[in-house]
Amino acid sequence: MANIFELKLREDFGKVAAKRSRSNGLIPGVVYGDQIKSRHFALDPRDIDKMKKASQKGTGLLDVLFAGEKDPVKVVIQNIETHSVKGVYEHIDLYQVRMDRELNTEAALEFSGSSKAVRDLGGILVKQHDKLPISCLPSALISHVEVNIDSLNTFEDVIRVKDLKLPEGVVTSLSADEIVAAVTEPRSEAELEELNKEVEVDVDKIEVTGEKKEEPEEGSEAAEEKPEKKKE
Template identity: 40%
Template structure:
C-alpha cells in the first residue's frame, strides 16, 4: 500500500471503537510537517469529519519512511494531555557578547488543555538571558490561561553557561589523549595475548606427540 501512495493507519479514542484505515501519503506528509503531533486536525472518515491528534507515527528503521499512523479522536469538551515543542526565539546577550553556550534543558513540555486550546508550539524568548546567572524557568513561559503546564514551576528550561577557558580546554584535550592511549595499549595487549595462544597450543601439541 505504501507504494500505491497510501499509509496504513488506525483511529481510536475515548468511547469509540478503533477503526483501521488508509491515508494519502502526500496529504499526510504536508499536514504533519505543518502541525506535528500537538495540533488538532480534521480527518475525514467515511464521509464524516473527526477531530483528531496525530498520536504516533511509526517509521521504517532503514529508510525512515512512514509505515503506520495512530490517530487519537478527541472530545471537544474534554481536556487532554499533549507534548508541545518549545520554539526558542530571540538572541541572548550572554551568548552574543560574552561567548556563552546556550543550554536547552527542555525541548518540549507536557501540557493539559481543551483540544481547541492546544498550542502548536510555545515560544521561549532567550533575549531575557543577559548574563551567565540568567535562567528561564517553566513558570516564566508565556502561555494562555486555558493551558496548564504539567512540569515543576522551578524547572530550568534554558540557560547560558560561560565558555571554557584555555586551561579547561587543554585539560579536556589531555584527558581525551589519555583515553585514546589507554585504548591503544589495551588493544595491543589483546593482540599479543591472541598471538601467544596459538604458540602455546602448538607447543602442547608437540609435547603430546612426543609422549
C-alpha cells in the same frame, strides 16, 4: 473541502494487510480514542506530509472525514512510524478527541531572541527541554510555546517554567521552578588543553584481577603426567 483530510476505511487488518497497503503505495493507519471504536484506514504518504504541516502550523487539531460519511471528526497525530533505514512512512496513529475532555499532549518549545551572555560573553545556550507537557481542552490546544532568551544577560540568569507565557486554559505538569534554558561559561584554554591531553598508561602497573595459575616447572613432579598408552 479545504483543511479536511478524507480517509478510506480498510476492511482487512494485520501485518499482511498492512504490507499489502504499502505495496499499493498507501500507508496504513488507525483512528482511536476514549470510548470510541477504532477504525483502520489507508492514506497517501503525501497526505501525511500535509497533515504534519497543518498540525505544526495550527493548534494540532485536524479534521478528518471517513469516506461515505457526512461529518468530519477532530483528531490529533499521536504517532508516525517510519522505516529505520529507508525513512519512509510505515504507519500513522490518529487520536480522536472529545471536545469536552482535556487532552494530555506536548507543545514544542520555540526559542527566539538574542542572549547577551551568548552574543557578548561567548557563552553556550543550554536548552533543558525542547517540548513542554501540557493539558487543556481541545479548543485551547497549542502546537508550540515561545521561549524568548533576551533575558539571559549573564551566566547566572535562567529561564524557568514559570517565566513561560501559556494561554488561558493551558497548564503544564512541570514544576514552576524547573529550568528551561540557561547559558554556561565557555571553557578556558587551560581546561581545553587538559581535555586534549593524552592519558598515559603504564602497562607494567596495571593490576590483573583474578587468581593466577602457577605453571609447573619442567620435569618436576608437579608436571602433569601423560596417560600411559594402552598396549594392544
